[in-house]
Amino acid sequence: MKILVTGGCGFIGSAFILQQLSLGRTVLNLDVLSYAGNPENLYSAACSPNYYFAHGDIGDRVLVSGLLQEFCPDAVVNFAAETHVDRSIVDPTPFFKTNAYGTASLLIETLNWWKNLSKAQRESFRFLHISTDEVFGSLSGDEAAFSEESPYRPRSPYSASKAAADFYVRSFHETYGLPTLITNCSNNYGPRQYPEKFIPLLVINALQGKRLPIYGNGTNIRDWLYVEDHCQAIDTVLTRSRPGETYNIGGNCEKSNLDIAYAVTGMLDEIKPRADGKSYSDQIAFVKDRPGHDFRYAINAEKIRRDFGWKPTHSLASGLHDTISWYLANDGWLETIQSRSYKDWYELNYAEPRFEDE
Ligand code: NAD
Ligand code: DAU
Numbered sequence: 001m002k003i004l005v006t007g008g009c010g011f012i013g014s015a016f017i018l019q020q021l022s023l024g025r026t027v028l029n030l031d032v033l034s035y036a037g038n039p040e041n042l043y044s045a046a047c048s049p050n051y052y053f054a055h056g057d058i059g060d061r062v063l064v065s066g067l068l069q070e071f072c073p074d075a076v077v078n079f080a081a082e083t084h085v086d087r088s089i090v091d092p093t094p095f096f097k098t099n100a101y102g103t104a105s106l107l108i109e110t111l112n113w114w115k116n117l118s119k120a121q122r123e124s125f126r127f128l129h130i131s132t133d134e135v136f137g138s139l140s141g142d143e144a145a146f147s148e149e150s151p152y153r154p155r156s157p158y159s160a161s162k163a164a165a166d167f168y169v170r171s172f173h174e175t176y177g178l179p180t181l182i183t184n185c186s187n188n189y190g191p192r193q194y195p196e197k198f199i200p201l202l203v204i205n206a207l208q209g210k211r212l213p214i215y216g217n218g219t220n221i222r223d224w225l226y227v228e229d230h231c232q233a234i235d236t237v238l239t240r241s242r243p244g245e246t247y248n249i250g251g252n253c254e255k256s257n258l259d260i261a262y263a264v265t266g267m268l269d270e271i272k273p274r275a276d277g278k279s280y281s282d283q284i285a286f287v288k289d290r291p292g293h294d295f296r297y298a299i300n301a302e303k304i305r306r307d308f309g310w311k312p313t314h315s316l317a318s319g320l321h322d323t324i325s326w327y328l329a330n331d332g333w334l335e336t337i338q339s340r341s342y343k344d345w346y347e348l349n350y351a352e353p354r355f356e357d358e
Contacts, residue, residue: 002026004073006058006106007080009033011193012130014041016079016231017051023235026050028071030064032057032098035341036083040333041192059102061109068113075126075238076110078103081165084196085134085158086349089291092157099161103129104168111178128181128238129169133223133250134159135184138294141221145298146184148246155292170246179243183234186250186299189319190227191326195337196345198222198257199320202264203327204334206280207272212265216289218258221296225251226319229312236308250299251312258284267320272328 003020007013008029017027027045031037033055045051052071056063058080080102082088082095110127117125136146137153154163166182173180189199202212233249241247255263265280274280304310314322327334 001075002028002071002073004028004030004067004071004076006030006076006078007037009037009039009041010079010083011036011041011190011197012188012227012230013079014038014045014192015190015227016077016234017042017045019228019231019235021045021048021050024050026052028052028054028067028073030054030056030058030067031080034082034094035345036194038192038194038333038337040336057098057102058106059097061105064106064109065113068109074124075128076106077128077130077234077238078106079130080106081130081162082158084194085156086196086290087345088156088158088161090348092161095157095161096164099158100164100168103165107168107172107178111172111176114178115176123179126179126181126238126243127169127172128183128234129165130234131166131182131184132159132162133184133186133248133297133299134294135163135166136297139296139298141296143296145223145250145300146248147300148184148248148303155294159294173244181237181241181243182246183237184246184248184299185230185233186223186225186297188225188227188230190323191330192333193227193323195334195342196349199224199260199264199323200327202261203268203324206265206268206283207327210283211285212261212280212283213285213287214257214261215287215293217286218261219256219295220293221254221256221298222260223250223298224253224255224260224316224319225249225312226314226322229314232313233304233310236310237304240308247304247307248299248301249304249310250301251316252299252301253312253316254296254298255316263316263320264324267317267324271321271324
């Protein structure tokens with residue numbers, strides 16, 4: 001099986017490529033290498049004879065058209081996106097450009113190429129679009145978890161751009177018969193996640209003696225899933241689902257942000273105790289809330305469990321343990337990231353007075 005993966009140098013895309021190569025699949029990775037795209041994430045894939053890389057933008061139609069003709073994939077899996085909600089609040093433009101326009105462009109070129117395939121090739125081809133639970137909006141504490149039937153109610157520039165992409169994908173199936181699939185997943189964590197995101201930020205700030213910023217009062221809830229479980233679910237949908245389907249993927253692991261902060265600091269206290277014997281939780285600090293901060297996400301993943309028997313295999317404890325151990329063992333990776341544009345982002349986001357005592 002030959003797969004064109006987009007955004008494969010990012011957090012989830014790189015985990016997916018490593019998994020696919022280990023299954024003997026051939027992968028062409030198209031990545032523009034934005035601030036979040038890191039070729040080092042695929043260091044171990046680079047020497048595989050089944051791995052190819054193309055540097056470029058999913059919105060570049062000439063490039064995408066050429067790659068499709070040349071590589072002739074059995075599937076396109078679209079991870080490429082701008083992904084950080086806080087950045088979408090500062091500047092929504094790249095989110096519209098990549099997530100909405102870029103995905104629509106990728107669909108148009110895929111359709112143009114797909115139309116000329118043989119009937120058998122057209123039927124077996126899949127376009128799988130990786131999306132998010134954020135398109136469904138925000139839940140209150142006692143509302144039922146999001147199902148595949150939940151209405152779209154995006155509330156941030158990020159989730160609005162992902163919702164637009166989902167609508168394009170669905171429309172290409174309904175209008176042109178392109179065999180598309182969509183997965184909407186909850187919050188991922190694991191190795192190689194860019195440290196602007198909550199869990200790696202906690203781990204890294206704790207180890208570097210910095211404060212652990214908790215937005216608002218820390219009661220916002222997310223449903224956490226270990227990245228390898230997500231990749232397993234994506235592979236399942238890609239290889240077993242009927243075209244036109246959409247699947248929710250989640251960890252059945254709802255935690256408040258404060259719960260997560262205590263889980264991470266508690267585990268760090270065991271794995272790498274602070275030199276002064278105190279708990280890393282002393283570094284927790286409340287900061288000004290994110291504008292429009294969605295209160296709660298929760299995924300009902302019953303459909304993928306019922307249709308294919310998929311369920312997560314990592315508990316939060318085992319997933320956090322593996323994640324923290326990875327960051328401890330890979331300080332070179334972190335050094336590269338922190339010496340690049342992450343520094344500018346961190347300074348922009350946290351250096352201004354944001355903590356209560358500033
Ligand atoms: P990430 O930010 O770590 O990586 C994104 C990757 O896309 C980078 O390698 C970047 O260089 C690449 N990219 C960005 N714009 C591009 C463009 N125009 N053309 C080609 N490549 C481009 O993202 P992630 O956290 O790995 O998320 C991957 C996908 O999964 C996204 O579509 C995201 O919306 C979705 N998702 C993420 C989560 C999560 O918790 N991280 C949860 C659900 C869904
Ligand atoms: O739900 C899936 C989504 O999860 C993905 O689609 C997004 O791409 C991904 O970024 C993630 O979005 P969140 O906004 O939920 O993730 P983030 O890591 O930014 O924040 C998680 C929670 O932690 C959220 O409630 C905000 C809070 N937070 C975050 C940061 C960075 C803090 O309290 N402090 C922080 O410093």
